[in-house]
Amino acid sequence: xxxxxxxxxxxxxxxxxxALLRHNGLDLSEPMIFGLSSALTYxxxxxxxxxxxxxxxxxxPPGRIIRGLSKRLSIRFHFERFRGPKDGTVALDKYxxxxxxxxxxxxxxxxxxxxxNMRFHFNAxxxxxxxxxxxxxxxxxxxxxxPVRADVASLQxxxxxxxxxxxxxxxxxxxxxxxxxDLTAAIPEAIRSTVNMMLRTPLPFIGVRxxxxxxxHIEKLSPANEHYNKLLIGxxxxxQEEIGTGGAGFRFLFxxxxxxxAHLLSHEGLAQAADQFTDAGDEWRRFALYAxxxxxxxxxxxxxxxxxxxxNVADIExxxxxxxxxxxxx
Amino acid sequence: xxxxxxxxxKSRSFEGQKKRIYARNADGEYTSALSSGWEAExxxxxxxxxxxNRFRREARQRVQQGLxxxxxxxxYAHRMDVTVLAQATGFFRWQVRRHxxxxxxxxxxxxxxxRHEEAFHMTAEQLRTLPPEDKSQND
Numbered sequence: 001x002x003x004x005x006x007x008x009x010x011x012x013x014x015x016x017x018x019a020l021l022r023h024n025g026l027d028l029s030e031p032m033i034f035g036l037s038s039a040l041t042y043x044x045x046x047x048x049x050x051x052x053x054x055x056x057x058x059x060x061p062p063g064r065i066i067r068g069l070s071k072r073l074s075i076r077f078h079f080e081r082f083r084g085p086k087d088g089t090v091a092l093d094k095y096x097x098x099x100x101x102x103x104x105x106x107x108x109x110x111x112x113x114x115x116x117n118m119r120f121h122f123n124a125x126x127x128x129x130x131x132x133x134x135x136x137x138x139x140x141x142x143x144x145x146x147p148v149r150a151d152v153a154s155l156q157x158x159x160x161x162x163x164x165x166x167x168x169x170x171x172x173x174x175x176x177x178x179x180x181x182d183l184t185a186a187i188p189e190a191i192r193s194t195v196n197m198m199l200r201t202p203l204p205f206i207g208v209r210x211x212x213x214x215x216x217h218i219e220k221l222s223p224a225n226e227h228y229n230k231l232l233i234g235x236x237x238x239x240q241e242e243i244g245t246g247g248a249g250f251r252f253l254f255x256x257x258x259x260x261x262a263h264l265l266s267h268e269g270l271a272q273a274a275d276q277f278t279d280a281g282d283e284w285r286r287f288a289l290y291a292x293x294x295x296x297x298x299x300x301x302x303x304x305x306x307x308x309x310x311x312n313v314a315d316i317e318x319x320x321x322x323x324x325x326x327x328x329x330x
Numbered sequence: 331x332x333x334x335x336x337x338x339x340k341s342r343s344f345e346g347q348k349k350r351i352y353a354r355n356a357d358g359e360y361t362s363a364l365s366s367g368w369e370a371e372x373x374x375x376x377x378x379x380x381x382x383n384r385f386r387r388e389a390r391q392r393v394q395q396g397l398x399x400x401x402x403x404x405x406y407a408h409r410m411d412v413t414v415l416a417q418a419t420g421f422f423r424w425q426v427r428r429h430x431x432x433x434x435x436x437x438x439x440x441x442x443x444x445r446h447e448e449a450f451h452m453t454a455e456q457l458r459t460l461p462p463e464d465k466s467q468n469d
Contacts, residue, residue, distance in 0.1 A: 010350045010362065031352070031360070051411060109409070110451075117343035117379055121414050145348055145364070157451060163417030231381060234374040241371045244349070246362070247331060252352035256360035278354065282331060292370035295377060 004101055004130035006140040006147045010246030010253060013065040014039070015142020016103045016126040021075070023101055024177045030246075034059075035257025036186055037068030038193040040250055044205045044214050050164070051121075053235040056214075058249030062105070062124035062165055066172065072186045076175040081168040085160040088169030089152065092129065092137075095171070101130035101140070105170035107161035113141070113148040122243075123165040129155075143244050187261045188329035194254075195321045208318045215310035218303050230295055233306065237288045248281035248288075255281060258324075269327040276320035283313045332356075333363055341367025343375055382409050393460050399435030400460050404450055418449040 004023065009015030009030045014037075018030050034040070039059045048055040060068070070077050082088035095102045107123045108114055131138035136149040150158070159169045198207040205213050214236075221229045240249040247253075255277035262270035287309045293299045294306075331353040348364040355361050385406040392398035405415050412430075416423045421442075428434045429446075435458075438446075443454050450457060 008350050008364075010352060030362075049413070051414070115343060115345040115347060117345075117375060120409060143349065161418070162420065162449075163414055166417075231377070234377040237370065237374040238378060241368065242375060247351045247353070252331060252360075256352050259360050274360075275358075278331070285331065288370045292373040296373050 004128070004138075004140055004147070007142075008145050009142040011059075011244045011250070012126040012142050013062065013124075014253075016128050017066055017069060019128050019140055019142060020101065020103055020172075020174055021177065024174055025179060026075075026177050026181070029256075029260060031253050031256035032183075032260055033065065033069055034250065034253050035194075035261065036072045036183075036190045037065040038072075038190045038197070039065050039068060040194050040254045041197055042207055042210045042249075044210050044217075046205075053232065056236060056239045058240060058245060058251075062126075066103075068190075072190055073178065073181040075177055075181075077172050078175045080171045082160075082171075085156045085169070088159055088171070089156050091169075092171060093132065095173075096129065096132050096137075100173060101128050103128050103172045104155075104159060105167035106155070106158035107167065108158075110154055110158035110161060111141075112150055112154045113139075113144070121161070121163065123161050123163060123167055183261075183264055187265060191258075191261075191324055191329060195324050198317065199321050199325070208314050208321070211310055211314040211317065215307040215314065218310065219307040221303050226301070229303070230301070233291045234295055237291050240284060241288055248284040251277055251281035251284055265329075267327070267329070269323070273320055273323050273327070276316065276323055280313060280316045280320060283309065283316055287313060333361065336363045336365050337368035338365060339367045339369045339372065341372050341375075343367070343372065343379075382406060385411075390460065390463070393432075396432060399430055399432045400458055401435055401446065402430045403460055404452070404457055405430075408450060415449065419445040421445065 007019065009018060011030070011034065014030045014034045018028060018033050021028060041057060041060050043057040044054060046054040066077055069075065080091065082091065092102065092104070104127055105123070106125050106127060107121065108125045109119050109121050111125070127142065128140040129137050130140055133149075135151050137152065137155050139148050139150055141148050159167055161167065201207045204210070218233070241247070245253070255274045258270050258274035258277060262268070262274060287306065290299075290306060290309055294301045331351070333353045333355050336351050336353050344367050348366050350362050351365045352360060352362050386403065389398060389403040389406045393400050393403050405411070410418070412423050412426050416426045419426070421429070429438065443457070446457055447454055
């Protein structure tokens, strides 16, 4: 059986990529993978609804981390999708027989090892399968402390769940690995891409403008729809904290990436930017705390206060991105 | 966030699991720590779960009153809504909405029924019946 070194990470996709690369001899930290793929964002898309709630994202759409990293470090990934569930299972078994761990996309809802309250119809979870024992797959799920197991039928159902972001059995692994990638060139490119998106996307609901847009939206919520408003505020906090973000909607992960980069490039400015995004993360956490207290009825429901806190976050982040811009990396 | 501030609120929903959070140590260096949960997160998760449970309870009543087909109960019991079920089965939303009517659901062809069976991983027999109330499931 393949030996696989399981390590828990905050986020599933960066964790699965980190695990596959490490298995192939390239050891990169989760924050480094997250940062290099320019995965940080803020997007509020009311036209796309998930369970009746507007789409709200603190990171780029699923798949971006693998593709972004692949582009930035010239690591080629092999991607495979399947027409039917049976084909997908046969192919997976073949990889495992050869001793190749592979990354899979799957629906959280059908994975038997997930706690009951964490099971939602989210189709873009990532995990690594590294072996098979009788009717069970041996799984390194990056968001769990220990390796886990899933039976053949459940994993097949999870890999072929239909709907938004349907995985269609997506299976992936790195093909070529550069053992010593040139991080000093990749880091400035990755940072510039994130800064551009957060400051210069010409859409009002993306980036720093997006945060202010949502602040305005919250301020204008009609007190008559209190039930919906509370669900919306709860949804915002869940997207920010619950979905494997490493805390504060990936802001701490990003700050950690900046700090690691500061060491690698011996650049004091990057360390200061890391402090700035730690502050931003702390203010996101404060927003979550205010919101939770209001939802629980421990403090009065105050849309204005939440909006003000969001604007506070937007100001700190905007300053952070400008700081990064002024560093003139490269 | 400082390492000491990483919440350890022992969330019931984690079922003993812990998750990884990034925080800074006393020297300001980033590292990661395991968190057993955060109360703020628990509050919003409970809110989302309770919303699904409310739909499930209301669906049970509507089925008992003959206003809805058992499919409506199973849909909410599986944390789906009409959109998600339509995507999972490949039906249009208006078709799923029709299937929620008792008279229509009763007469569903085996082929259409099979699409629901696959989406729910349940037999036609199970889909046609309302399971007994289960207090632990918050019915």
